Amino acid sequence: MVAEASGVSTSTVSRVFSHPHRLKPSTVARVTQVAEELGYVPHHSARALSLGRMGTIGVLVPDIANPFFPPVIRAVQARAGQGGFSTLLADTDEDPARELELLSTLAQRTDGVVLVSSRLPEETVRERAGRHPLVLVNRDVDDVTRVLIDTGSGMRDAVDHLADLGHRTLVYVAGPEASWSNGERRRAVLEQSARRGIEATVLPSHRPEHEDGRRAVPEILASGAGAVIAFDDVLAQGVLAGLVERGVDVPGRVSVVGCDDIHAVRTVPPLTTIRGDSATAAARAVELLLEAVEHPDPDAGVVREVVPTTLVVRSSTARSGLGAEQGDNRAGDLDLR
Amino acid sequence: MVAEASGVSTSTVSRVFSHPHRLKPSTVARVTQVAEELGYVPHHSARALSLGRMGTIGVLVPDIANPFFPPVIRAVQARAGQGGFSTLLADTDEDPARELELLSTLAQRTDGVVLVSSRLPEETVRERAGRHPLVLVNRDVDDVTRVLIDTGSGMRDAVDHLADLGHRTLVYVAGPEASWSNGERRRAVLEQSARRGIEATVLPSHRPEHEDGRRAVPEILASGAGAVIAFDDVLAQGVLAGLVERGVDVPGRVSVVGCDDIHAVRTVPPLTTIRGDSATAAARAVELLLEAVEHPDPDAGVVREVVPTTLVVRSSTARSGLGAEQGDNRAGDLDLR
DNA sequence: CTGAAAGCGCTAACAT
DNA sequence: ATGTTAGCGCTTTCAG
Numbered sequence: 001m002v003a004e005a006s007g008v009s010t011s012t013v014s015r016v017f018s019h020p021h022r023l024k025p026s027t028v029a030r031v032t033q034v035a036e037e038l039g040y041v042p043h044h045s046a047r048a049l050s051l052g053r054m055g056t057i058g059v060l061v062p063d064i065a066n067p068f069f070p071p072v073i074r075a076v077q078a079r080a081g082q083g084g085f086s087t088l089l090a091d092t093d094e095d096p097a098r099e100l101e102l103l104s105t106l107a108q109r110t111d112g113v114v115l116v117s118s119r120l121p122e123e124t125v126r127e128r129a130g131r132h133p134l135v136l137v138n139r140d141v142d143d144v145t146r147v148l149i150d151t152g153s154g155m156r157d158a159v160d161h162l163a164d165l166g167h168r169t170l171v172y173v174a175g176p177e178a179s180w181s182n183g184e185r186r187r188a189v190l191e192q193s194a195r196r197g198i199e200a201t202v203l204p205s206h207r208p209e210h211e212d213g214r215r216a217v218p219e220i221l222a223s224g225a226g227a228v229i230a231f232d233d234v235l236a237q238g239v240l241a242g243l244v245e246r247g248v249d250v251p252g253r254v255s256v257v258g259c260d261d262i263h264a265v266r267t268v269p270p271l272t273t274i275r276g277d278s279a280t281a282a283a284r285a286v287e288l289l290l291e292a293v294e295h296p297d298p299d300a301g302v303v304r305e306v307v308p309t310t311l312v313v314r315s316s317t318a319r320s321g322l323g324a325e326q327g328d329n330r331a332g333d334l335d336l337r
Numbered sequence: 338m339v340a341e342a343s344g345v346s347t348s349t350v351s352r353v354f355s356h357p358h359r360l361k362p363s364t365v366a367r368v369t370q371v372a373e374e375l376g377y378v379p380h381h382s383a384r385a386l387s388l389g390r391m392g393t394i395g396v397l398v399p400d401i402a403n404p405f406f407p408p409v410i411r412a413v414q415a416r417a418g419q420g421g422f423s424t425l426l427a428d429t430d431e432d433p434a435r436e437l438e439l440l441s442t443l444a445q446r447t448d449g450v451v452l453v454s455s456r457l458p459e460e461t462v463r464e465r466a467g468r469h470p471l472v473l474v475n476r477d478v479d480d481v482t483r484v485l486i487d488t489g490s491g492m493r494d495a496v497d498h499l500a501d502l503g504h505r506t507l508v509y510v511a512g513p514e515a516s517w518s519n520g521e522r523r524r525a526v527l528e529q530s531a532r533r534g535i536e537a538t539v540l541p542s543h544r545p546e547h548e549d550g551r552r553a554v555p556e557i558l559a560s561g562a563g564a565v566i567a568f569d570d571v572l573a574q575g576v577l578a579g580l581v582e583r584g585v586d587v588p589g590r591v592s593v594v595g596c597d598d599i600h601a602v603r604t605v606p607p608l609t610t611i612r613g614d615s616a617t618a619a620a621r622a623v624e625l626l627l628e629a630v631e632h633p634d635p636d637a638g639v640v641r642e643v644v645p646t647t648l649v650v651r652s653s654t655a656r657s658g659l660g661a662e663q664g665d666n667r668a669g670d671l672d673l674r
Numbered sequence: 675c676t677g678a679a680a681g682c683g684c685t686a687a688c689a690t
Numbered sequence: 691a692t693g694t695t696a697g698c699g700c701t702t703t704c705a706g
Binding site: 348351383 | 698699700701702
């Protein structure tokens, strides 16, 4: 190795880059100097091979273009960086097959992976977690370490809020079938609606995309419901757009609530939504993962953490029937197709 | 290695995973079988060390939460995946110091990096490109391979469009100072405005964030300009929101144009903007990078490619003075602070 | 078609 | 405080 041009052994050079404090300051200085001049940089793979560690963790998300995920990814990167780890990111495009494939690839290249909003079957997740350090975010699988955002509770608050405003009918615009969050949210909405005497219906299976929300509007109007709760803010915003296009007053004629409080998405009117601290959840997941990576303890037991949510009331929800007298739109009845 | 439990040598196992066709099908089958059972997976770092290649490229972007980048990142991942490479992603948070640091880290862990919208000084970029395969997107530095999106030309079209609508005054809401795109766009707006006899002013230095756009509104109104061109759609959407809040009619009283055609961002009214194919640009960048990685040719010469843009006219721009008679807002004069 | 042996660049005992 | 010596797990001539 060229760095011995500074008259020391490879071990010394190695130490300069790993345990500088165990060396005479003068040598450190000299070697650093020479290395700098020669543009020498420790070879990462060699280091990883020798150390038996990659210094890298992976993050797998369903859709990097969904504004819910960037803050999560950022938080993962930030927390991993603090621990001296880099982050490998991959996007599954909401496709379970691709997710499994990428998970395998990631597993080979990292010391552990944070799997966010996995769409994989429970058994598969459990099986993968057995082979490799793995922590879940937004997915509740027994025997696998996970950190959950309790949007179910937020949904119950949302239903209460709507009930308090006098609403008796509501539709839940569902998200991806394979999403655990969607299951939680739907169940919470349905149960709490029953409890509060609200008639709730579900419009199933939407990709969390603006267009999907927009396209759900005819059905929403056809249902005649006075309120809609969407799986997330992206869908909610699409619903809002579709409603506005048809001249339906929000919140006068129908109230809309979203989920996740994606502030990057500004709406008119500002959306009532459910806020959970996804960044904290992500950071916690990384901490749990690094713990498992750095202190592998066979019988450490898995952890299940839950971060709370709160309902943020803005201007997209109002008293039921408020807009009735406006009578300026019967769009729902006109444009059902 | 455990895989010799199948009665062959390590070389054979290695070949099973690299050049299966050079082996007797029966051995391949047997070894694959055993490997599967034992859950054996080739050790990535060892492979990389031996091969002298990582099988990974890096992407560095200023802000993963800015909707302009996810499609770019996706395109990079997709194209890299086709070439059998994984993708390492990092986010610089618009901070040059962090960018340089991350670039070094990435360089160690990858075979090459795609540097998107770099905020680094030209000299630094050139210097880094000398050490490591590097291709730029949205940044024009001599002697470094790059693919550019020609938004300058789009901006000229936008100015023409506005001029044709009778506008005589305009303000350009600038993006990050260190952004090459911003430089190009500002220059194009200024030059074309001069050419068309439009009086153009610049509101400098904004982060491409909704809030920053919103906050620029008082100054925009104070300028009395009838049109605003924003650095990008994120800022434009912020401007729109700020304008709406103050009851300023768009496009009646002021026309607004954005840039990038970030369709995830729906606005009311739909935004006139400049569309460029960022995904294609990103994919090209990866192709160029992989070419350099796979066929390192010292005197290959750098490449400079430009992808074109088009002006997409929607509903946020209209004839100058259209809304004058509405007289329902003098918000600009009232709310200057 | 397959085995044996050397080496990729680094780190970690083990000397000294 | 530093040099020596083995590997880390894989790929690859070179033999057979």
